Amino acid sequence: MASGTLDIDLSAITANWRALDARTPSGVRTAVMVKADGYGLGASPIATRLRAAGAEDFFVALAEEGVALRTALGPGPRIGILSGHMSGDAPILAAHDLTPMLTSRAQVARHLHDLPDHPFGIQLETGMNRLGLDPQDWQAVAAEVLARGPRLLMSHMACSDDPAHPLNARQLAVFRAMTDGTGVRRSLASTGGILLGRAYDFDLTRPGIGLYGGAPFANARAVVRLSLPVVQVRTLEPGQTVGYGATWTASRPTRLATVAAGYADGLFRALTNRATLYAGAVPCPLVGRVSMDLVTADVTAAPGDLPDQLELLGPHQGIDALAQAAGTIGYEILTALGSRYDRQYGQVAA
């Protein structure tokens, strides 16, 4: 076995979901965002566990993701489709009881024509300019749509991870102006919105990254540990170089470990000479270029008996710390985690 091991702590995800759920009053439901295979961590095991913990609402990006999720969850829980009702989706929406969150007047027309009695929600555009009916479109169709009993009116916030950003209050005001008095259940907040305060709660929140241990949910429990096997250890003389492009030169006698994961596994090439691996608690700088299947680490500081595995994600370095080294965000670290890792759903003790 030469692949790395990705330990995914379902009880930490459950604790994070409960902690976010507890931040809103009891009448406010807390959904589960499991798009992109549960942010790369496995939509089926995560959704199944959170369903058992009491979650009733799940969202994915694509109808095809919804089919897999329905198979895992069975009948009952609501599964919302964020890309709405795309051309050709009607048969699978109907067959798998998926609720499209309609994004445009064209989608509204398609849905009411193709599946007139099938549940749907509506996405409203309030300032992000990505998905949803803008105020003029909504005004044109609101009466007709409301008469058909939408299950949810929702919008998405562009800057909710930055509490000081003026767009937050602006989007809230637009959302209220578009939905006050409709009597339909409403949803605005993702993880960041939950943390902004009660005005953003409405009837349903939609956390994703906070469940998986990432910013902006600062009190989240860590969810992942990524352990990478050491393939080989060698000693370098001062002046010898490491890896493609010879980008790192030993300045002293150096013990170097070659580790089995690379950019094909989600270790971005931007981490070249920037990341840190851990031998137990001892930091071991990644030196030399990240290559497709391998990275190299300076393990000179590690004790004589090097562990079989070095840790890239875990108690010593979380997804946001690694993201910062790579110049990205925790979301991208998680969704890039490669398919070659052995995914284990156990406990990741901190």
Ligand SMILES: *Cc1c(COP(=O)(O)O)cnc(C)c1O
């Ligand atoms: C991804 C997504 C969320 C979850 O956002 P996080 O920042 O991960 O909490 C909520 N709503 C919509 C529409 C999304 O696309």
